[in-house]
Amino acid sequence: MKKIRFYVCRECGNIITATSEAAVSCCGNKLQPLVPRKAEESEKLSVEDIGGELHISSGHPMTKEHYISFAAYVNDDRVMIFKQYPEWGMQFDLPLYRSGRLVWYCTECGLLYQELILTF
Numbered sequence: 680m681k682k683i684r685f686y687v688c689r690e691c692g693n694i695i696t697a698t699s700e701a702a703v704s705c706c707g708n709k710l711q712p713l714v715p716r717k718a719e720e721s722e723k724l725s726v727e728d729i730g731g732e733l734h735i736s737s738g739h740p741m742t743k744e745h746y747i748s749f750a751a752y753v754n755d756d757r758v759m760i761f762k763q764y765p766e767w768g769m770q771f772d773l774p775l776y777r778s779g780r781l782v783w784y785c786t787e788c789g790l791l792y793q794e795l796i797l798t799f
């Protein structure tokens with residue numbers, strides 16, 4: 680699943696995923712898969728062990744014009760998507776203790792990712 684592609688419709692905000700090549704369209708537009716960019720240190724989500732779960736959060740802007748609209752946890756065999764909403768703090772709890780990748784989509788910055796490496 681690490682090669683999963685994310686598509687976001689600019690018109691309606693629809694989030695679509697594909698595990699392989701696909702012709703994807705929404706609201707009458709053909710969508711291209713988002714190209715993920717490795718997050719800079721300052722852009723990374725913060726990851727906190729809260730006992731049994733990981734609390735993921737970010738101080739990234741969450742205004743109606745500029746916000747993280749979803750985050751996802753991806754590893755070899757699974758994808759979990761956590762919807763986020765403007766004017767709410769960006770945060771979610773990840774009920775997993777396995778290494779993987781965090782991927783998130785900002786309406787201005789695009790698709791970013793960071794590796795989630797767990798040592799316990």
Ligand SMILES: [Fe+2]
Nearest residue numbers: 785786787788
């Ligand atoms: Fe952003």
